Amino acid sequence: MANNKRTLSSVIRGIWIRILTLIIPFTFPAQLTTMLHRWRGVKVGRGSKINRTVQIDDSRPDLVSIGKNVWVTAGVMILCHQRDISQMHVGKAVMDCDLLYKPVAIKDGAHIGIGAIIMPGVTIGEGAVIGAGAVVTKDIPPYGVAVGSPAKVIKTF
Ligand SMILES: CC(C)(COP(=O)(O)OP(=O)(O)OC[C@H]1O[C@@H](n2cnc3c(N)ncnc32)[C@H](O)[C@@H]1OP(=O)(O)O)[C@@H](O)C(=O)NCCC(=O)NCCS
Numbered sequence: 040m041a042n043n044k045r046t047l048s049s050v051i052r053g054i055w056i057r058i059l060t061l062i063i064p065f066t067f068p069a070q071l072t073t074m075l076h077r078w079r080g081v082k083v084g085r086g087s088k089i090n091r092t093v094q095i096d097d098s099r100p101d102l103v104s105i106g107k108n109v110w111v112t113a114g115v116m117i118l119c120h121q122r123d124i125s126q127m128h129v130g131k132a133v134m135d136c137d138l139l140y141k142p143v144a145i146k147d148g149a150h151i152g153i154g155a156i157i158m159p160g161v162t163i164g165e166g167a168v169i170g171a172g173a174v175v176t177k178d179i180p181p182y183g184v185a186v187g188s189p190a191k192v193i194k195t196f
Contacts, residue, residue: 056080056097066091081105084147096120099140106147106165114154117143121159146181155190166196 059079066072069088076089080100083089084107093111095103096119103117111117119140126136141160145151149163152171157163162178169175170186179185182196 053097056100060094060097064091076100084109087111090115093117096143098138102140102142103145104142105145106149108148109145109150111145111151112153115151115157116155117145117157119143119159 056079059075063072063075066075069090072091072093073083073087073089076093076095077083079095081089081095082101082104084105086108087105087110089095089105089111090113092113093115095117099119102119105111119142120138122133122136123139124133124136127133139159143157143159144162145157146163146165146167148166149168151157151163151169152173154171155169155173155175157169158174158176161175163169163175164179164181164183166182167179168184169179169190170184172188173186173190174188175185176189179190179192180195183192184194184196185192
C-alpha cells in the first residue's frame, strides 16, 4: 500500500499523533498509556497493556491492531512504514523512494518481550511469545515462541 499524499487534515492528524507520542513516555499506569495509543489510532482490545516506552509508528498508527490481553513490554518498536527500496538505484537518495505502508497485527494473548522490533506487514499469532530483543520480519504462528534477529520460532506451546 503506497500513499504519499498530504492533505490539511492529514497534517493536523499527524501533529495530534506526535503530541500524544511526546506525552506517552510520561504516563502511567499502562492502562492510561494504552488509552492514549487508542487516541493515536491504534486498535487495542480489552485487557491489553502497552508500556510507556513502546514506540508505535507515528505515520500510520491506525494500521496497528492489537488484540485482547496482549502485553507489549518496555522498549518495543512497531513499524508500519518503510521506503520502497525496489525503486532505488545509484545516484538516487533513499528518501526519494515512495513510502510503503503495511499493517501489523498482534493477536489475542500474545506477549512481546523487551526491546523487540516488529516490522511492517507482520502478524503475530494468538498466544505467541516474542523474545527480548527479537526483530520480527515474518509472521509468527499462534502459540509460537520466536527469538533472535531475524526472529525464528524455537518452540510452540
Ligand atoms: C523467549 C523466551 C520467552 C524464551 O524463554 P524459555 O522458553 O524459557 O527459553 P530458554 O531460556 O529455555 O531458551 C531457549 C533457547 O533460546 C535462546 N533464547 C532465549 N531467549 C532469547 C532471546 N531473547 N534472544 C535470543 N535467544 C534467546 C536461549 O539462549 C536458548 O538457546 P539454546 O537452545 O541454544 O541454548 C525468553 O527468553 C524471553 O526472551 N522472554 C522475554 C523477557 C521479557 O521481555 N520480559 C519482560 C517482562 S515485563
